[in-house]
Amino acid sequence: MNLEQKDKTLSGIIMLLTLAMVFYVFSYSGTSFDLEGRTIKDLISFIIEKYLDFAIIGYVFICFQLAGFVELKYKQDFITVSLLSILLTPFSILFILQNENDED
Amino acid sequence: MNLRRISHALFNFDAHYPRTIIATVIFITVLFGWKVFDLEMDPSLRSGLPRDHKIVKSMEKVDKLFSGSDILIVAVESDSLFNEGTLNKLSSFQDSLESIELISRVTSIFNQKHIVPDDNGFEIEPLLTDIPSDSASREDLMKRLEESGMIGNLVSDDFKTLCFIGQINSSFEYDEFVFRKDIFELVNRYSDPEDFYVSSLPITRATVIDYMQRDMRVFTPVAIGLCIFLLMLSFRSWTGVFLPFFVVGFSIIWTFGIMGWLDMSLAFIGTLIPVMLVAIANNYGIHIISHYFEYSRLDTMATRGQILRRTIRKVGIPILLAGLTTMVSFLCLLSHSLPRAREMGVLVSFGILVSFILSIILIPSVLVLVPRPQHLSKEYDMSFIDNFLIGMGKLFTRYRGVVLISLSVISIWLTMGIQYLKVDTNPDHYFPKSSTLRIANTKISEAFGGSTQMNILVEGDIFDPVVLRNIEVLTDHIKDRHSIVTKSYSIADVIKRMHSGFNGGDPAKEIIPDDRDLIHQYMFMYSISSDGDEFDLILDDIEEPSYTQILLRLQAVKTFAISEIVDDTEQFIKANFYDDSPMELTGGATLMGVVNHMVIRGQFISLIVSVIIIFSLMTIMFKSFTGGLFATMPMAISVAMMFGLMGYMGITLNITTSLLTCILVGVGVDYTVHFLWHLRDHLNDGDSLDDAITNTFRISGKGILFNGLSVVVGFSALLFSVFVPVRIFGILVMGSISFCLFGALATLPALTSLTKPKFLYK
Numbered sequence: 001m002n003l004e005q006k007d008k009t010l011s012g013i014i015m016l017l018t019l020a021m022v023f024y025v026f027s028y029s030g031t032s033f034d035l036e037g038r039t040i041k042d043l044i045s046f047i048i049e050k051y052l053d054f055a056i057i058g059y060v061f062i063c064f065q066l067a068g069f070v071e072l073k074y075k076q077d078f079i080t081v082s083l084l085s086i087l088l089t090p091f092s093i094l095f096i097l098q099n100e101n102d103e104d
Numbered sequence: 105m106n107l108r109r110i111s112h113a114l115f116n117f118d119a120h121y122p123r124t125i126i127a128t129v130i131f132i133t134v135l136f137g138w139k140v141f142d143l144e145m146d147p148s149l150r151s152g153l154p155r156d157h158k159i160v161k162s163m164e165k166v167d168k169l170f171s172g173s174d175i176l177i178v179a180v181e182s183d184s185l186f187n188e189g190t191l192n193k194l195s196s197f198q199d200s201l202e203s204i205e206l207i208s209r210v211t212s213i214f215n216q217k218h219i220v221p222d223d224n225g226f227e228i229e230p231l232l233t234d235i236p237s238d239s240a241s242r243e244d245l246m247k248r249l250e251e252s253g254m255i256g257n258l259v260s261d262d263f264k265t266l267c268f269i270g271q272i273n274s275s276f277e278y279d280e281f282v283f284r285k286d287i288f289e290l291v292n293r294y295s296d297p298e299d300f301y302v303s304s305l306p307i308t309r310a311t312v313i314d315y316m317q318r319d320m321r322v323f324t325p326v327a328i329g330l331c332i333f334l335l336m337l338s339f340r341s342w343t344g345v346f347l348p349f350f351v352v353g354f355s356i357i358w359t360f361g362i363m364g365w366l367d368m369s370l371a372f373i374g375t376l377i378p379v380m381l382v383a384i385a386n387n388y389g390i391h392i393i394s395h396y397f398e399y400s401r402l403d404t405m406a407t408r409g410q411i412l413r414r415t416i417r418k419v420g421i422p423i424l425l426a427g428l429t430t431m432v433s434f435l436c437l438l439s440h441s442l443p444r445a446r447e448m449g450v451l452v453s454f455g456i457l458v459s460f461i462l463s464i465i466l467i468p469s470v471l472v473l474v475p476r477p478q479h480l481s482k483e484y485d486m487s488f489i490d491n492f493l494i495g496m497g498k499l500f501t502r503y504r505g506v507v508l509i510s511l512s513v514i515s516i517w518l519t520m521g522i523q524y525l526k527v528d529t530n531p532d533h534y535f536p537k538s539s540t541l542r543i544a545n546t547k548i549s550e551a552f553g554g555s556t557q558m559n560i561l562v563e564g565d566i567f568d569p570v571v572l573r574n575i576e577v578l579t580d581h582i583k584d585r586h587s588i589v590t591k592s593y594s595i596a597d598v599i600k601r602m603h604s605g606f607n608g609g610d611p612a613k614e615i616i617p618d619d620r621d622l623i624h625q626y627m628f629m630y631s632i633s634s635d636g637d638e639f640d641l642i643l644d645d646i647e648e649p650s651y652t653q654i655l656l657r658l659q660a661v662k663t664f665a666i667s668e669i670v671d672d673t674e675q676f677i678k679a680n681f682y683d684d685s686p687m688e689l690t691g692g693a694t695l696m697g698v699v700n701h702m703v704i705r706g707q708f709i710s711l712i713v714s715v716i717i718i719f720s721l722m723t724i725m726f727k728s729f730t731g732g733l734f735a736t737m738p739m740a741i742s743v744a745m746m747f748g749l750m751g752y753m754g755i756t757l758n759i760t761t762s763l764l765t766c767i768l769v770g771v772g773v774d775y776t777v778h779f780l781w782h783l784r785d786h787l788n789d790g791d792s793l794d795d796a797i798t799n800t801f802r803i804s805g806k807g808i809l810f811n812g813l814s815v816v817v818g819f820s821a822l823l824f825s826v827f828v829p830v831r832i833f834g835i836l837v838m839g840s841i842s843f844c845l846f847g848a849l850a851t852l853p854a855l856t857s858l859t860k861p862k863f864l865y866k
Binding site: 003006007008010011012014015017018021022025053057060064065067068069071072075076077078079082 | 120121122123124126127128130131134135138321325329332336340341342343345346474475477478479
């Protein structure tokens, strides 16, 4: 087994352990989501009312990570992709990539 | 110690096991993160106090003897205060207030009694027997209030405001948030059309903590957002932005996680930890990324591994030194008298250690795996910053004399402001003038002389005329000398009034009688003609008391003034009653005043100690006294300039502001370390001094600049604080960090080119 394979195997085992721990934590923490009788609209209203700041932070964070992926994978400009992704939702990245393919 | 070998081994580890390192960091983060959710906030005063402090001990004694030393004042304002309906409503409010578990006794016009002289001596009569229903009985009540001396105590002199004074029956063992909620729920039920104002030190404390939590929820995302924005502009790539960011995030999670695993609670002071880590923890990552990008651009043919090896070799030691100095500055908090400050010092140091380790292990592991940003291979766009930095270096070396003289003059002038620096903490001033809490405190202070109480505990034969006269002399002395003390109440006042009453209300007889038995008889007469619980607050036993307390009402919580009262009173007691009954100052306000000053004094000592340790470290690392001086001086001068600026601007030094200065010491030295280390590296590579300065600016200048800017931007989050002094202090820290940055990038090139110090050529 060369070093890279050894590295991949070890990291795989550790990630599995991490996942197992996450499941364990959630299943034994007693966290439950009571969604009975709630519509999606209620849920969204609840999030907007109580956790709007967290929702915005989460959205922006996801946009940045997607922009990072596009930058590293498709060699796009990170700032441009990030701004487009945040302002026009991450779906706009698909159009950029489509446009790139067409130009190629 | 072969540092080169260590950095080589470190690189090999990063290059061979990048995925394992990333997976392990995620695993440990989940392990720590698991416990973050179990972390409990602990807003109580008790947990943050030095247990062996004499005032804490005396407060515990007061709790046992008299059930608490804090008071609550509820003032009610109305144009028709003495109308039958309003008085009936307020009487019911009094009953509801008394039913709150934490309130042991409520004093107001509805239950206050007064001494009325009669043929048999005196009678104890309630001020208000029946709610007046007509104007004649209303006039009668007002007259009685005036005669009994209740104006300014329970009713304002314009008869438009009356107050309820509640005694809180514990100094420590209660939840201030629950107490505040109960009080405001009650007040909201009764307010309208009358205006209610609530004031109490525990309520102010709870509000401060509440706002700090709100600040933490705002600060952390705002600081992170601003840092991300700056890093985006600086590095223009995901690796440049998010690798330092993840290091910050992980260090915060690990720090809070370890608190959770160790069953520690999060005190209000701990809410500053994320802001500090956001501002500091990304520094090491920024230097690694900046050098990695710079070397990539200079040598486009080199592989990622080669560039990384070079980066770690070049920046490993300076970032180790930077991390070490920052940790030292926080570990110096261990000399603090407050357990919570010591705890915070250790925790922030742990966070910095984590961020340093993750920066040298995690960041290179990711950099090994991901391609370099596309813009590094292009004709580059950052030439403006490069040219600016190189131009700046040349300018400062060319006009070194002018630069050094100008900077010296400015820094001497700013440092002179220290003479105007005041140490004071008035929690009221944390809030804007328009805040409900400040309006209530001002209102109550104007009408009733304040809502804060200082206590003096007296031990001995309390009915002994000598002891009573001592109490009288001491109270008069304090009131004469300290205008902040607006009112006082003690057993001596009661005895004097009874003696006067017994002598037909003769004002000349309002003195302490010489006969102990007579005093005993007065107290006996009082107790049989009243409920007998009037003296629970000031006597431990109504028949043979061995403890009493003097209550002093303060206009405002000014810790500077309180500290003066404490010092003066202690001296007065020692000078005049040394052989008599022991007297000691106690109470929440006294504690606040004394502890605040103790903390700030301790903070100054820890600042000086940390500067000395950092100076010694730098001297050892550069193997030169001059090297130590060059590395430490810009930071030390910046700290002095910041205090001077605070003095000129009239900003007082308090717990928060003094704690935040740790950051300045820890972070301020980073820029000089990086500059001097890289300058020495270039000189060792054979560059002339001028070329070495230019190359230092070219290769390391951006790292130093972005690092400094990220700290400034991180602290700009403080501008969103609810607290006025924190906002002002945010501006000051931003200014001081800029001074440090400027000191490294302007003073050092000028100074080194002028003096050509030998340590740089070793």
